[in-house]
Amino acid sequence: MNIDFKNGKELLELCRSKNCRISDVMLLRECTLTEQPERNIRKRMQTAWQIMEESALMPLTEPRKSIGGLIGGEAKLLNQQLQAGKNICGSVVSRGILHAMAVLEVNTSMGLIVAAPTAGSSGIVPGVFLALKEEYGFSEDTVLDAMFNAGAIGYLAMRNATVAGAVGGCQAEVGVASAMAASAAVELMGGTPKQCLSAASTVLMNMLGLVCDPVGGLVEYPCQMRNASGVANALIAAELALAGVPQLIPFDEMLATMYAVGRKLPGELRETAMGGCAVTPTGCKYSVCGSCG
Amino acid sequence: MAFISVFDVLGPNMIGPSSSHTAGADSLAFLAQKMINGPLKKAEFTLYGSFAKTYRGHGTDRALLGGIMGFTTEDKRIPDSFEIARKRGLEFSFTANETEEVSHPNTVDIAMTNQAGQTMTIRGESLGGGKIRIIRINQVDVDFTGEYSAVIVIHKDTPGVVAHITHCLASVNINIAFMKLFREEKGQTAYSIVESDDALPDSVEELIRQNPSVHDVMLVRL
Numbered sequence: 001m002n003i004d005f006k007n008g009k010e011l012l013e014l015c016r017s018k019n020c021r022i023s024d025v026m027l028l029r030e031c032t033l034t035e036q037p038e039r040n041i042r043k044r045m046q047t048a049w050q051i052m053e054e055s056a057l058m059p060l061t062e063p064r065k066s067i068g069g070l071i072g073g074e075a076k077l078l079n080q081q082l083q084a085g086k087n088i089c090g091s092v093v094s095r096g097i098l099h100a101m102a103v104l105e106v107n108t109s110m111g112l113i114v115a116a117p118t119a120g121s122s123g124i125v126p127g128v129f130l131a132l133k134e135e136y137g138f139s140e141d142t143v144l145d146a147m148f149n150a151g152a153i154g155y156l157a158m159r160n161a162t163v164a165g166a167v168g169g170c171q172a173e174v175g176v177a178s179a180m181a182a183s184a185a186v187e188l189m190g191g192t193p194k195q196c197l198s199a200a201s202t203v204l205m206n207m208l209g210l211v212c213d214p215v216g217g218l219v220e221y222p223c224q225m226r227n228a229s230g231v232a233n234a235l236i237a238a239e240l241a242l243a244g245v246p247q248l249i250p251f252d253e254m255l256a257t258m259y260a261v262g263r264k265l266p267g268e269l270r271e272t273a274m275g276g277c278a279v280t281p282t283g284c285k286y287s288v289c290g291s292c293g
Numbered sequence: 294m295a296f297i298s299v300f301d302v303l304g305p306n307m308i309g310p311s312s313s314h315t316a317g318a319d320s321l322a323f324l325a326q327k328m329i330n331g332p333l334k335k336a337e338f339t340l341y342g343s344f345a346k347t348y349r350g351h352g353t354d355r356a357l358l359g360g361i362m363g364f365t366t367e368d369k370r371i372p373d374s375f376e377i378a379r380k381r382g383l384e385f386s387f388t389a390n391e392t393e394e395v396s397h398p399n400t401v402d403i404a405m406t407n408q409a410g411q412t413m414t415i416r417g418e419s420l421g422g423g424k425i426r427i428i429r430i431n432q433v434d435v436d437f438t439g440e441y442s443a444v445i446v447i448h449k450d451t452p453g454v455v456a457h458i459t460h461c462l463a464s465v466n467i468n469i470a471f472m473k474l475f476r477e478e479k480g481q482t483a484y485s486i487v488e489s490d491d492a493l494p495d496s497v498e499e500l501i502r503q504n505p506s507v508h509d510v511m512l513v514r515l
Contacts, residue, residue, distance in 0.1 A: 027299075048303050068310075115316070115422070119307065119311050216347075218347065219351070
């Protein structure tokens with residue numbers, strides 16, 4: 001069977017026939033199609049993870065103000081609440097959202113991040129991964145494996161739908177990032193490949209229709225808070241899948257419908273800053289593009 | 294369909310905040326400076342569409358200036374590129390053109406002058422997710438992404454030049470991945486862009502220059 005799987009169905013067949021995880025198939029695909037040895041690919045992934053980890057941690061102690069001026073300092077506030085034992089979400093979710101918001105602080109202040117799959121949604125994968133690593137003590141190798149699982153979901157979204165907010169709205173950015181994190185979280189916690197895709201499908205379903213409406217046209221607000229909600233959505237979907245709750249609609253169908261819904265969104269709600277939060281009276285105060293008339 | 298790597302999904306590693314307005318801008322300028330010889334004396338940027346409207350809040354200007362100085366998308370010097378350019382004595386300017394209609398919302402013209410006084414202007418588009426393409430070199434419409442090693446040959450639009458170029462490449466055992474030919478008008482200046490899977494040796498530039506109809510040759514290495 002061709003290692004260059006084209007959809008979730010083929011991915012699951014490969015996992016079954018090789019008796020391996022989604023991450024193993026994705027790593028094998030990368031090695032095969034790039035003709036690179038596994039150690040080079042893993043080394044590159046390690047670099048990406050190290051950047052993710054640094055960007056998810058640094059603002060806890062060194063708050064950063066965004067260049068557009070809309071956000072800054074959120075991770076420190078959340079961390080203070082967590083350290084005081086006053087968080088209400090439970091350890092994993094609370095850690096996940098604070099790390100995700102930290103990455104967006106770094107991103108919006110011209111710091112170094114890894115687009116995952118985009119810069120505007122770059123907090124979710126590191127947020128979920130780091131929260132699970134801190135909670136369960138996973139080794140870096142285990143985390144790196146799971147990154148390939150997340151990569152497999154993102155690849156299918158790029159191949160068969162879109163990850164651009166301008167094309168599919170926020171559901172294509174934060175939605176896909178959250179689906180990637182959900183699938184990887186299931187694998188990290190010992191779930192099956194089928195459960196991984198169920199979790200990814202659940203996320204896309206729960207975030208279906210989410211619009212992209214950046215205030216002032218900047219990747220700051222509501223992006224940063226939506227990254228936090230993407231973390232929670234990923235963990236909810238992973239929890240459902242791991243418990244064995246069935247997902248009615250397969251991942252491939254859910255991805256196709258996400259893409260179809262995205263294309264039906266009016267242009268005003270696809271990254272043009274001409275609708276949604278961007279054109280509220282308060283949002284308009286930050287307009288630079290004259291779209292608020 | 295083009296290959297999508299796991300690092301296209303988990304990547305690029307980049308200075309924020311936007312893959313199209315920051316990383317893509319850096320990559321466009323980075324590619325542009327590889328297309329002209331030697332260190333630059335001056336770089337003038339004209340921004341169109343969404344670039345013109347939102348470039349400050351996305352650090353597009355700092356990323357373009359960083360790219361033109363050879364900083365990659367993950368170079369932590371990008372936020373300080375204005376200061377670094379001034380120290381290096383690089384002249385630069387940014388102009389927002391909000392009136393001219395362009396085909397892609399994230400478009401920039403980069404006019405470069407090197408220390409030897411040679412000039413080149415390119416027009417580039419940032420397509421999203423850090424992907425880019427150059428659509429104009431000087432006055433000629435082209436299509437060039439910089440994803441492969443490339444030879445760009447500026448030559449007279451006359452019989453035999455393309456055969457000469459491919460012969461030169463074959464003689465040093467270079468496999469051609471893609472080849473495109475663009476021209477101003479019949480008999481005038483033409484651009485041949487040859488993209489290759491292999492690394493390009495310096496000798497290939499000298500070989501191609503031997504044809505009298507060839508005006509200039511640029512090697513763009515990865």
